[in-house]
Amino acid sequence: MRARLALRQAGQQVELREVALRAKPAELLAASIKGTVPVLVLPGGEVLEQSLDIMRWALARSDPQGWLSAAPEAEQLRWIELNDTQFKPLLDRYKYPERFPEASALQYREAACALLLRPLDQALAATQAWIFGPQCSLADMALLPFVRQFAAVDAAWFDAQTELPALRNWLQGFVDSALFKAVMQQRLPPWAPAQPPVYC
Ligand SMILES: N[C@@H](CCC(=O)N[C@@H](CS)C(=O)NCC(=O)O)C(=O)O
Numbered sequence: 001m002r003a004r005l006a007l008r009q010a011g012q013q014v015e016l017r018e019v020a021l022r023a024k025p026a027e028l029l030a031a032s033i034k035g036t037v038p039v040l041v042l043p044g045g046e047v048l049e050q051s052l053d054i055m056r057w058a059l060a061r062s063d064p065q066g067w068l069s070a071a072p073e074a075e076q077l078r079w080i081e082l083n084d085t086q087f088k089p090l091l092d093r094y095k096y097p098e099r100f101p102e103a104s105a106l107q108y109r110e111a112a113c114a115l116l117l118r119p120l121d122q123a124l125a126a127t128q129a130w131i132f133g134p135q136c137s138l139a140d141m142a143l144l145p146f147v148r149q150f151a152a153v154d155a156a157w158f159d160a161q162t163e164l165p166a167l168r169n170w171l172q173g174f175v176d177s178a179l180f181k182a183v184m185q186q187r188l189p190p191w192a193p194a195q196p197p198v199y200c
Pocket residue numbers: 021035036037038049050051052
């Protein structure tokens with residue numbers, strides 16, 4: 001999702017190949033043995049295997065709203081690293097507590113709130129807009145898809161969280177945005193070798 005958001009924001013057209021993770025095509029594994037998505041194969045043969053690298057590649061080519069320059073890179077990376085290395089594992093545990101029986105879903109949810117969502121709400125309350133100020137940043141777009149997933153685990157609970165008003169507002173703005181809607185609308189069936197190319 002975040003790679004797709006950045007590609008679209010940057011107006012970079014790439015061929016999209018949807019992957020069913022239960023049936024990874026040989027072409028995916030040939031490009032990237034890691035077998036995770038997303039993977040971007042560049043015309044020169046270089047392969048980008050991390051969503052964040054794809055975001056940066058796209059925005060380095062065109063960044064019409066200045067996501068990269070909205071805040072110093074180190075400050076943006078602090079939020080992104082917290083999300084990717086600590087919040088994402090808690091999100092997985094909150095989503096699938098049966099796979100992680102060491103704690104309960106509610107304990108994982110509380111840990112995720114304490115780690116990321118409350119600090120994020122405070123940052124957003126201070127700016128009344130995006131994480132760093134009036135301008136959307138790479139960090140906002142790198143985090144939003146994960147916060148959206150978190151909210152969706154128990155939407156009724158999330159919507160009742162009056163202690164996270166700025167965060168809820170930020171998420172709602174994203175869900176309502178033309179960029180998010182455009183990416184969501186282009187949902188594809190899994191790619192097969194004979195399929196004609198589909199571009200974003
Ligand atoms: N750090 C990687 C994480 C990628 C990742 O874990 N992707 C998941 C899907 S969202 C995946 O491909 N998992 C492989 C699998 O479930 O077999 C990135 O952001 O690109």
